Amino acid sequence: MTNEQLNSGNPKADIEYRRKKNAEEMRHQIISFALMIFLTLIAFVAVGYEGFSGWFVVPFILILACVQVIFQLYYFMHMANEGHEAPKMFMFSGMLVAFLTVLTYMTIVWW
Amino acid sequence: MHAEEKMTLEKWPASPERQTLEAKNKFVGFWLFLGGETVLFASLFATYIALKDSVPKSDMALAKDLFEIPLAFAMTMILLTSSLTSVYAMYHMKNFEFKKMQLWLGITVILGLAFLGLEIYEFNHYVHEFEHTFTSSAFGSAFYTLVGFHGGHVAFGLGWIIALIIRNSKRGLNLYNAPKYYTASLYWHFIDVVWVFIFTVVYLVGMVG
Numbered sequence: 001m002t003n004e005q006l007n008s009g010n011p012k013a014d015i016e017y018r019r020k021k022n023a024e025e026m027r028h029q030i031i032s033f034a035l036m037i038f039l040t041l042i043a044f045v046a047v048g049y050e051g052f053s054g055w056f057v058v059p060f061i062l063i064l065a066c067v068q069v070i071f072q073l074y075y076f077m078h079m080a081n082e083g084h085e086a087p088k089m090f091m092f093s094g095m096l097v098a099f100l101t102v103l104t105y106m107t108i109v110w111w
Numbered sequence: 112m113h114a115e116e117k118m119t120l121e122k123w124p125a126s127p128e129r130q131t132l133e134a135k136n137k138f139v140g141f142w143l144f145l146g147g148e149t150v151l152f153a154s155l156f157a158t159y160i161a162l163k164d165s166v167p168k169s170d171m172a173l174a175k176d177l178f179e180i181p182l183a184f185a186m187t188m189i190l191l192t193s194s195l196t197s198v199y200a201m202y203h204m205k206n207f208e209f210k211k212m213q214l215w216l217g218i219t220v221i222l223g224l225a226f227l228g229l230e231i232y233e234f235n236h237y238v239h240e241f242e243h244t245f246t247s248s249a250f251g252s253a254f255y256t257l258v259g260f261h262g263g264h265v266a267f268g269l270g271w272i273i274a275l276i277i278r279n280s281k282r283g284l285n286l287y288n289a290p291k292y293y294t295a296s297l298y299w300h301f302i303d304v305v306w307v308f309i310f311t312v313v314y315l316v317g318m319v320g
Contacts, residue, residue, distance in 0.1 A: 011121040018125055019206060026202045033195045040191065040310075044184055047315045054319045065311035069304050076198050077300045083129070086139050090146030098153030105157035 032075040039064045114287040123207040128293035130286045141294045145301050152305050155257040156312060162253040171248060172241040174317030183314040186229050187306065193222035194303040197296045204292055209284045212292070216272055219299065223269045230262045254313070261309055264302050271295050
């Protein structure tokens with residue numbers, strides 16, 4: 001198996017470079033986490049606040065949930081990184097079937 | 112590079128979770144499984160949406176009577192934070208810091224247990240205060256199946272991560288167990304993905320009415 005690590009011939013420099021890269025990625029993760037917490041707060045406040053009608057709040061919090069899930073998948077689960085073509089195919093196929101299933105039950109199933 | 116080879120920081124590769132053939136297969140296979148899980152949870156969500164508030168008697172509790180903001184909010188924050196702590200554990204794995212990785216996975220487990228404890232309290236509360244049980248209505252069946260299935264996933268994920276922490280405690284990191292830790296963390300994030308839809312579709316939409 002080939003080792004995918006980047007070799008400059010100087011192991012010390014390589015380690016430092018990778019540490020920096022990992023720290024950079026961790027910073028992005030923390031930013032996504034902060035945004036996810038923020039979106040969650042907005043969703044809870046929108047529901048807790050009496051002034052909004054359900055017709056506005058329900059689609060609004062559903063959109064917030066979708067945005068949050070994109071952050072989870074792309075950053076926390078690394079789907080934004082390279083080498084994730086197969087995961088993308090599996091997840092998007094799953095989501096398509098998921099969407100159709102929910103749509104079907106919401107529209108043609110008994111009430 | 113052999114999977115069980117003793118590792119040092121100098122030899123540790125950039126993507127330790129995908130170095131061996133077994134690891135690559137595990138990576139693809141596990142994502143296929145997650146795609147299937149998406150469909151499974153979609154069917155439970157669809158059932159819940161179709162049967163929400165379908166109760167046989169008009170005096171039975173509906174979604175808006177049951178759910179309360181503080182509990183749903185606490186559970187959401189705990190599970191969201193546990194997602195970050197497991198990301199942090201994987202960050203330490205990439206830096207070949209075994210002890211720190213184990214520590215952050217331990218914190219993830221504690222948060223997961225707290226979440227599960229709140230869920231048990233919640234179900235107990237609904238059953239005893241509202242007589243909202245699995246067999247009391249179609250609404251009850253759909254609710255406990257969906258949320259309970261998620262809770263079951265949390266319990267399984269906890270067992271999985273605890274087993275990894277204990278099994279590898281004296282082994283240290285190598286290319287054999289790095290993919291095992293990585294897939295467990297993916298599973299944990301997926302549990303959080305499902306929860307994002309549960310707190311939105313079940314709890315928040317339920318409270319709106």
